[in-house]
Amino acid sequence: MELPVLINTIRLALESDALYELREQFEDIHPADLAAAFSEFEPQSVWELLSTLPRAEQAEVFGYLPPETQVTLAISISRRKLSPIIRQMSSDERADLFNRLTEEQQETLLPALAQAEREDLRLLSSYEEGTAGAVMTSDYASLAPDLTVREAIEVLRKEAPDKETIYQSYVVDKERRLIGVISLKELILAPVGMQIHELMTYEPIFGQVDMPQEEVSVLISKYDLLALPIVNQDMQLVGIVTYDDAMDVAAEEATEDFHKTATIGKLDSSVKDAAINLLYRKRVGWLVLLVFGNLFSGAGIAYYEETISSYLVLLFFLPLLIASSGNAGAQSGTLMVRALATGDVALKDWGWMLGREVIIASLLGVTMALAVASIGWWRGGYDIALVVAATMTLVVIAGSLVGMSLPFLLSRFNMDPATASGPLITSIADVSGVMIYFSIATWYLGLQ
């Protein structure tokens, strides 16, 4: 069913108080689609809608709702009705919701949970945002190394409903240290009497709890994993990050990096729904900062006022030259920022990349110098053509080198290379463009 149709069906049922009719219609609809439809309604109606579903599916649909809606719902209902759903949610989603509540709301929620769940929740919400610990779930399947295949499958069968995945099981020793990994596929193919330690993969790929989330998704993607086991400092297994959460992390990171390239601060909600004053605040900071950066370009122009007033034709080429410097810089900056983010290029590659960039930028500069030389000739004759062409070559090289080096420098000092955004590079390239242009012009035209 298309989303608008579904929403309309629900609206009609709500209006005619015929919710029971929905039960059957909801049956073959994916929880993600139900959540998308539900989130169009008022909290009170969402609770009524959820109650038409089986308990396990209620938690699943609840987990697909936007985080802000989850909070609104959680605080709009009695603890007695909320707790069964909270208890059915996966541990990472529960911790996510918990972290978004006020301390007071958290206190109300905690007693509704069983002792074990409370401890789990306290542990999961104690990890710093942006780390593997904050995104992992503790609903993983673990096996002892001396189980037989038959016993292992029996364990998984029993635990399946409460586990995020049973397709990968993690083998731990008596101290819960991670010693191996085995897939359900391997278990199904193996003779039932064989022991886990004879079958499992030793030295599995794993992550540390304090590892940045981006690194988790890079590992999952590089090794095509279903889930990455996460260990603490003592190599004890504390959770797993599943591929679907890793996909979400990768998409969020990409969006954040995208926004940074245009000097936009981190947005937690969608652009469409974000409050106007939030968007204003996320955008105004750098815009004002860059204004002051551009004062230097203005000062550069003011410094060469004399040359300019004698050769007003130089102004014709000003936008074109500084824009070219900025554009070339934005290109090399973006190439580097993305390559650093995907792990394609590392800090140690700076020398190699810089050498190549000098060659590429020179080729680009000369090409563009040829393109503008004829225009220079037409507007101002031989001398102007020469000045413009020489400037173009140099500013394209200067801009490219700024664009390439800035991300590396930021990375070197443990700052996010994505801060080396187009606008920042453009501003720096502008200043150097103005200075190069007018100093060449003053010097060369002064010789005449």
Add this chain to the structure above:
Amino acid sequence: MELPVLINTIRLALESDALYELREQFEDIHPADLAAAFSEFEPQSVWELLSTLPRAEQAEVFGYLPPETQVTLAISISRRKLSPIIRQMSSDERADLFNRLTEEQQETLLPALAQAEREDLRLLSSYEEGTAGAVMTSDYASLAPDLTVREAIEVLRKEAPDKETIYQSYVVDKERRLIGVISLKELILAPVGMQIHELMTYEPIFGQVDMPQEEVSVLISKYDLLALPIVNQDMQLVGIVTYDDAMDVAAEEATEDFHKTATIGKLDSSVKDAAINLLYRKRVGWLVLLVFGNLFSGAGIAYYEETISSYLVLLFFLPLLIASSGNAGAQSGTLMVRALATGDVALKDWGWMLGREVIIASLLGVTMALAVASIGWWRGGYDIALVVAATMTLVVIAGSLVGMSLPFLLSRFNMDPATASGPLITSIADVSGVMIYFSIATWYLGLQ
């Protein structure tokens, strides 16, 4: 083992002709890591290294090698040695390799394959690049609806070694039309005598062969799928796209969009390894095009030469004003491009987004006008302050609206919104900035 250590171990073994010693060391190393190490060596050595591995793992490691390396290897070896590996590769990887070979090389390869594989390969390589068909694999597990759970598990056990995944099985009718989906978890939990059609999910989420790859990864990510079944026009199942391939697609798309925001053409290889002339070609086109775009800004300045020569102080503010217009435009453009790419915002939201943008841009414009008014006063007195502040407000609004509308317009005409890059928006914003600035200045200062 760390990559440099692994490479060194291999180098030593190759030099002392002691490859057999590597066999044991390779045992617990992930195929992706082996591939990363192998790709540092000459084709001849890579073949020797591959031969130390079991046949199935040879194909897996081969699949992890960079595409160019795969081609180099494939054409450097006899058909007799190549074909067993090719046959073991998954069908999507095989089709990928095949598409990168020349027609002549393809002809050499084909006879080495069994009839069924040949047909499969011809089919998979016939889909257009960028579609679901081009990235899907035909190594999926399918079941008939009247099988019992016991029979189904037996089928999966037999087929497991040749299938990309057995965790999701697709249920097809006699005409191979997709009618349902069932997970291995559901099979394992169900009573062994039950029939598949009693257990399966009807109306599963699916994709069409000609669907763009990005939409496939959006579906997989939205519904947290392990794989998306792909059907042809007659609803017959023809393949699946697995989550790991979807992750790769999403990462490639993000990189492509990133590069587009800085007017860089599509790069198929990594920035680090790309040939210098390739990078030159991918960058030069737009740079030169934008030069001509910036001629309009130059012409604008030339048109107002009289005003400028009377009020040279106006030049001081030129870089700052046009940069602010471009920066605000880059912000709103980037927000829109990304929101359109992730499906956060659709074409129909233009009106709503435009209305909000007018408010946000006005707020930004006034803030920035206040920031520059005092500088205007200091450099040129009351009149200049007024002209600069009014211009700032207007250019920030103009730039923002250009930045917001361009991605929608491109999308409306079925062009990629990511083409509405920072540099393109900046160039358009520059021209309007110049015109607004000097026409306000000429008009207002002419009144004095």
